Amino acid sequence: MAGKPGSLYWMNHSDYKLNVEVIFENDTVWIEGKANIKYYNESPDSLKMIVLRSYQDMMADAALRNWYILPQNETRQVKYSDLLIDDDTIPSTVLTQNRTSTNLLVRLDEPLKSGNSINMQLSWKYYMHPNINIRQGVYENNAVFIAYWYPQVAVYDDIYGWDMTDYVGIVEFYNDFNNYDVSITLPAGYLVWAGGVLQNPSEVYSPELKKKVDLALHSDDVIKIITKDDLSADNGKMGKATWKFKAENTPDFTFAASKTHLWDASGIEVEDGRRVLVSSVYPDSSKHYHKAAGFARDAIEYLSFESPGVPYPWPSMTVFNCGEGGGGMESPMMVNNGDQNLETFADEVVFHEISHSYLPFFTGTNERRFAWMDEGWATYQQMKWRDDPESPDAGSSEAGYRMTAGTSHDLPLMISTYAIFDGQASSFSSYTHASQAFITIEDQLGLEKMNKAWKIYTERWHHKHPSPWDLFAIFEEVAGYDLEWLFLPWYYEFKYQDLELTSVDTGTGEIIVSNTGGLPLPVYLVLVYEDGTVKKIHKKPEVFKASDKVIIKIDKTEELGSVKLGHPWFFESDDTNNTWKKK
Ligand SMILES: [Zn+2]
Known part of the structure; x- marks a missing residue:
């Protein structure tokens, strides 16, 4: 394999037009949407069916699941209706019968030929569970983070064909790069943050709010956009508001909405003339997310300029603090984080989730098969x-x-x-x-x-x-x-990480290190001499290329007091065999 896309490389993709309403009725929250999906078949194959992912079916009874929930918390399957394919009405049985645990298999009367596109239209509705929040959910004061939420065309690729993997709670992203045009209707008084560019700020922001957001984008300092005082001023709004977002060439679209979250933001120039809006959105009760706009800004700066040194590729990043649990969940331009106990841990989770902006979102690795690529990376x-x-x-x-x-x-x-x-x-x-x-x-x-x-x-x-x-x-x-x-x-291979400091011979000046676990690791030795001098030795993992033992020659052996093998970044299953002391 050459490590680069060949001249015949292709990828399928979609244009999504999603009109969705988030409906709140006391403690019940549900999503009603209408999707128009134009799917482009760039493959050389004729497709006899389209696979649509229906993620929230994971919560339904009888779903395949790798995430335990009590039987009373199971929900019904997502309800689909009004399927049209290229203006032909499709019998509703297509949407009820041909389902796997979380996929809808839409068989086509006429195959979708290579180079052609197909228009699909369908409506969907599902209830959000009031307290089982797997990667998304309804939080305190009816704040919501909406992810894994719309009928999404699965990936058809040149290696595996249709990706039919069911969403069992632990397999995550492997998506095409699509365009999104999304209208979100909610009760007035909600603010919405999304993984896309807001198209109608003058309709949904007050002039003062709009000014503050612009100010934040152009500021290297963190600006308080919504404070506690601003919240009380917004009370009592009636009716509904529709928020319009667009996102281009992106693997997914998620959004968050709240009436009670605070909002801090800052801007950062990641390459000449391009600034990214970095936000932290959190409940006032949050332990550490009052500082998270700064954490997020630092993360983007590090990734853009230090390692890997590739400018952050998206127009914005919003860190949404849901206030529950300790983990985090990534999506393009948005992360949904719990509230960690320690500030350092909150900082780390923010960093980790933002680093997913590169893998799997910019460079579209397959997390459903090889989660080690993006999770290992992060x-x-x-x-x-x-x-x-x-x-x-x-x-x-x-x-x-x-x-x-x-x-x-x-x-x-x-x-x-x-x-x-x-x-x-x-x-x-x-x-x-x-x-x-x-x-x-x-x-x-x-x-x-x-x-x-x-x-x-x-x-x-x-x-x-x-x-x-x-x-x-x-x-x-x-x-x-x-x-x-x-x-x-x-x-x-079935190997693990363990090196052993096998022997130190002060007569010959030979130190032997053995690779007992079988995974090639670097050798880091710290030699301390009796006069207090410290000498560090580093050998690359290649010393174990052909042998499971390496002999390291040192001079000045008589005054050697101790030797320690290991480095904090390289784990070992046993470190009781890593030190030597002069007797
Ligand atoms: Zn991760």
Whole structure:
């Protein structure tokens, strides 16, 4: 594989026109929408059916699910009606009979030929669960984050055909790059934030609010756009308001709405003349999101200018704090974060979710099969950004590594994400194991070449669907040599991370380090001499290319007091065999 799209490379895509109303009636919240989808078949194949994803069917009884919910919390399937295909009414049985757990299989009378497009129109309605909030939901004071919410054409690609993976709660993104034209109607008094550009600010913002948003975009400081005082002024609005957004060439569209969230924002210039609006939207009771516009701005600055050094590719980023739970959930230009206990953790979750703006959203990796690509990426960037290897807290995630490494939950990365139903195994693979693989590759290539590889990957594959083998090819291209010795154990084999300081011979000056776990890792040694002198030795993972032992020669051996093996960024399942002291 050459690591670049071939001359015949194609991708299908859609233009979505979505008209949706979010309806609140006491404690019941539901979505009613009408979708017009124009789907373009750029593939060389005739398509006999279209697969539409119906994510919220995951909550229905009898759905396939990898997320436990009590039987009384199950809902009904999403209700679809009024399906038209190219102006032909399609019998409603098509929408009720041909369903998998979360897919609608719409069989076409006439196949959709290569190079042609099809118009689909359908209405849908579903109830949002009042308190089971999986990646989206209804929160305090009827604030909502709406994601996984509209009938979405699944990906048809040149490797796997239709992606028929059901959404079971843990498999996430693999989407085409589409255009969205979305109208959202809600009760007046709500403010709406979305992963797109607002088309009618003068209709939905007061002149003063509009001024503040413009000011924030052009300010490097954080501007308080909505404060507690502004909230009381908005009370008592009647009727409805319609918010119009557009987003181009983007893999998804999500939005949030609230009457009671506060709003801070700032701008950042990510490349010449292009500024990004960075917002934090949070309830006043939030523990740490009063500071999150700053966290988000710092994250975008780091990703744009340090690593990978690719300008943040979208016009805005809104961090929505739902106030529940501790995790976070990414979508293009929006993240939905819980409220973490510690400020540092909130900062990290903000960083992690924003780093997904690159993978899987800009460079469209397949998270349903290879979640390690984007989750590994986000975790690896998060570790580098957070962790000063010299600080005493560095490598704090190693304890978590040890609980799983080398056990039956520790699976090779190439096992498809959707096939791993064990939560411990799936999160270990996608986050821990995957980020350790990337940091190891970075150690082998060096930071400069690693960033170059990410840049090439982004430049060649943004708005496209790269495979893992494209990434491997780019790493080898940048390295200038073969890396199969590293990829095979790290991605395909049952191995774990453990080095051992086997022996220190002060007579011969030979230190032997063994690779007992089988995954090639760098060797970091700290030598402390009796006069207090410290010497550091680093050997790249390639020392274990052909052998599971490496001999490191040192001089000045008589005064050697101690040797310590290891580095906080590289986890080991056993560190009791990593030190030597002079007797
Ligand atoms: Zn993530």
